Structures are given as structure tokens and as C-alpha cells.
Amino acid sequence: MTRPSDEQRRQMLVDMVSARTQSRRMWNLQRQGQIGTMAPIDGHEAAIVGAVHTLDPSCDWVLPQYREPVALYRYGPEILEHVMLYNIGHPSGGHIPAPIRVLPHQISLATQIPHAVGLAWGLTLQDDPGVVLVFFGDGSSSEGDFYEAGNLAGVLGAPVIFLCVNNQWAISTPTHLQTAAESFAAKAAAFGFPGVQVDGNDVDAVFDAVHTARERALAGQGPTLIEATVYRLGPHTTADDPTRYVPVEDLEAARQRDPIARLRAELEASGLWDDAVHADVEAAAIADIDAAFEKAKSTPLEPDAMLDHCYSQDTQRLARQRAGMLSGLEDQDAGGRIS
């Protein structure tokens, strides 16, 4: 087993606490009407942070689904800034700048999985040493894209790590209505590569599993499917009411397995963490997200920005629509010869 160092574990807890703190800040901003729908991270922190801390950001790619970006500090502060841009509805939210090897998060579930395989394959074809880590959930594993991409990755032996964060719920649908397989990891058998289950509340276990998968990928041994089992401690999103379907006793039991409480207790026992450190990390996280929010709000937005970047150059049609929009005409296709 590959264990993270004390310093890595301390940094992982910083990232986990920061992610939860900022996610809760975003929840409040959404309730204040200042940002759009968001998906709270509570309960997913160890699965995301433990995985990302095995990566080399200079060469490895991360393809998030939608809950992960707030926990990708390892890839730089620009990620949080773009999370906030996205959440206020600014078009630049999806432009995570080069050379950061992170794609914007994906709303159409599982579509990012074949992208990950194509990207990993493309890296191999160009002798680029990176691997690709792709996140998705238990629900996404029912999509055709998951099966098509898993199959393709197996055939290609692509350097890709499939990380299924099984949080037991796809909005309101429990896992037993999602699959009859004995586990999500078991689905790897059909792809011809290993599938492993880890306790997603145990950051060391996640780190070890993803580290092993990365070593395999770098050695040319192909993909791995990892199922990190967690429990969604909050609602699916700000638009969800889990009291309609989550059994209270299950939620209470899951709270006893809180990944942050677990790592914090271990680090406190080792003298690597205490209440003062915790408070400092939370305060820094709040300061960072507030700064990112202010920066996002002050990011310029041209009146015709929504027409940019559809094509490398406007088509004639689009150019006319842009001209009509900018001239304030309600008839936005003013280029036609109406008179």
C-alpha cells in the first residue's frame, strides 16, 4: 500500500476542509440569489482530494463531472475563480486557461468519459506522459457513454483512470435501482481491466487506489475503474429536497463516517492538526472564495459576448445577428433586405 506522507495528508485535509467551507459559502450565496444552482460537496471530499493528490498537474488531466471543481486546488487558484465565474453565469467560466490540465465540469452526465478516453489516447499517440482522471457518479454509470468509453479504453489500453464516486444517490434514485451488478467496480470485468472498490471516506485508501491505477497507466498497462463509496451528506443540489427520500437513520449513520472528521481525528492524534489550524484554514477558504466571487463579478462582460466562440469566425448569419444585437434592433436579423 502506498501511503501519503504526513505533509501530503495535512495538505489533503486543508483541501478537504477548504472545499467544504467554500461549498457551504456557495450554498449561502445561492440562497441569497447571488449565484446559480450548485451541488454541495459534503461527503465527497476524501474521494476527490485523495485522488487528485496522486496526480502530477504538469502532465495529468482531470475531467470533472460537476461536484469536483471546488476541490481541485492542486491545479491552482484559477479553478476556484472559474467555478465562481461559472456560477454567476459568466461565459468565461468554462475557459480554464492553459496550461491547466482541467476541463470545465460536465452537466450532460457521462459524456466526459469518452472525452477522457480520447484525450488519454491522444496523449499516448503523441508520447505525452500524462494520464487522465475522469470523475463520474453511480448514476452516470448507467449511461451508454460509460459502457462505450470503458470498452474503448480497454481495447486501446489507454492511460485513463475511471473514478466512480458512488454517493448512493442519483438525485433521489438509490443504487439498487441504478444497477443489479454487485458493485459498480464489477462492471470493469466487461471492459477487460481491473475494477476496485475503496472506502471513499478513507483518504489514504483513495490515494492508494488512484496511485496504483496511475502507476499502471504510466507503465502502459491500461485503465482502471475505481469505485469510491461515499454517502452524499447534503442535497443533490440547491434545487433538491432530500428529506423526501433519504432515510434519516441512513444519513445519521453516514455522518458518523464523515471523511473530514475521520482524517482530522487522525491528524490531531499525530499532532499535525488542532482547532486553531482548522479555524485558520476555514478563514482562509472564506477569504479565497469571497475574493474569487468579487473577481468574478468584476470580470467584464461585453454585450455580445454570448455570440463569441461559437465558431472560430462568425458566419455571415451570425455576424448579422451580432450587428443587429449591437445596434439595439429588436429585429436581430436586420441584414435581410426588408425594404
Added chain:
Amino acid sequence: MTELNMLEAINECLHAEMARDDRVVVLGEDVARTGGVFRATDGLFEKFGENRIFDMPLAEGAIAGASVGLAIAGLVPVAEMQFLGFAYQAMHQIAGQVARLRYRTQSRFDPAITIRAPFGGGVRTPELHSDSLEGQLANVAGLKIVVPATAADAKGLLASSIRDPDPVVFLEPLRGYRGIRGEVPDGEHLVPLGSARTARPGTDAVVIAWSHQVELACRASDRLSEEGLSIRVLDLRSLVPLDLAAIAEAVDSCGRVVVTEESPQTGGFGGEVVATVVEESFWSLEAPVVRVSGFDVPYPVGMVEDSYVPDEDRIAAAVRRVLEVA
């Protein structure tokens, strides 16, 4: 110049583009070892090898989805849908992902993806091989839709499509693969996207068409010329971008318009062309515009498909109708 059929022109173009730019990779079902079910990719595997052209597992969604990843990696994928009707199984990737990669990343990545697919009727295929989905695809912002009608254009437009930084759906008429032959320029030959072509000159009426319907419209024009009528044929070459000026010029010159296409009528791209005619050249119209198209049913089975796909008789009859209006 060399006389080639459309397949040979496409094949020549793929050889040239792969030789020109080693970022160009070809992927699809049966494209490598057997050279494609129509042989469009014949010889590429032998010349460029297993790191440039790939026989893919039978999954259209993965072909389109993997192309997104390959483009993000900096490659220039040329993906083949074996038949356009099968692209329904990739539509979530083509329309939802390929088309908006540039937009959602605000041009961080160039989605320089070309998706080739044969389409259109007339060769007695099984179900879902002949469907004309160009109207559906044209309604997806972010895609370019290219529809060559001649062998020379197949070469010149495919080269432009592969070199274009935006995603292109490049539609190849099944009946034209071997049925359309013509002189093709040797060496590099580029036809810009968004430039329509006058396939037949004329002044009495214009038939606006694309892909294999251009050939049929030209036959109708030739037949009508024997009756002393001068019928122009405008080959759009690409639906997105659309050559608005060429449409306006043709309508202004002729005053009477027929639009012909193979897809079902409702929601077909022909309606978009008619709308363009009305927007650009309403005051030049001397008669209502007439549409010729397939019918509002799924693409039918072999015994009846000749009645479904517009032929030169239906096109000629439509031209006569627009000429009858005083």
C-alpha cells in the same frame, strides 16, 4: 486534372491531408484494415499505419466522443460514421459536445473535428442507411455542414473541412460515390466553405440544391433547355456557412425559385433556404417558391424509395409550376 469518382476524390484527399499534417488521424468502423465499407479510406492503413488510422469498436457515440478528447490533445480527428442514420447513436456527442467544445471552453480548444458520413437514398440500403439528417444537424449551433455534389468539390471541400478549426459534418452522397465522376484538379485543391457554385447557368428560374440533388437538378435543367427554358442550378456546397449573397444573386437574376432536398419536408433545410430567399430577395420574386423534398415519413424501404427521393421529373415539374405563374 484527372477524372475521378467521388470516392476516389475523397480517398485522394485523405491521403494528401494525412501526408500534409501528421496531426490528422482517421477513426471509424472498418476504416483501417478493409479501407472502409465503400473503400473511402483505402490504402491509408498501409501508408500511415496503426498510429494514424483506427478500426474502432462498434460504438458511434464513442467515435464522436473520443474525437473530442483527441482534439483536446491537439490532434485533428477525421471520424467516419459508417452511415449517417447511425449518427443518431452519436447525436448526444455530436450535437451536445462536439458542436459546443469551442463555445463552452471559450476557444481554449480548437474542435478541429471532421465527421464524414455517407447519406441519401437511391441505392436500396437497409433501414437507417439513407436518412438525410442535414437539416437536423444544421440546427445545431457550432457545427458546419458541408454537402459536396461533384468529385472536384468532394476533394476541395474535404481538404478545407479537415483544415477548418471548427467541427464539420461532411456528408457524402451514397449515389454519388461511384455514380458521379468528373475532372478533379491534381495536387492541392481547396474549395472554401460557404461559397455556393452555379452548376448550370440560367435566367428563367433557379433550382437551389445540394449534394446528389444537384446532379438531378442539372438533368432537369438540361431537359428543360431542350424546351427553350433557361434554368439555373445553384449548388450550395455548404449549408453552414450558407452563401447568402449567392442565393440573393441567383434569385434576383431569375425571380422564380425551386428548392429541392431529400429529407422529409417538415423542418428540412429547404425551409431554411426558402426563408433566406424571402429575407434576401422578396422583391425579386415573381412567383411563390416551390419546395421539392422527400415526404413526411421515415426513409422508406427499397421498393418505394424511387418515389420518395425527388428525381428529375419532380424537379422539372416544380420548375414548370413556378414558370406558370404570370
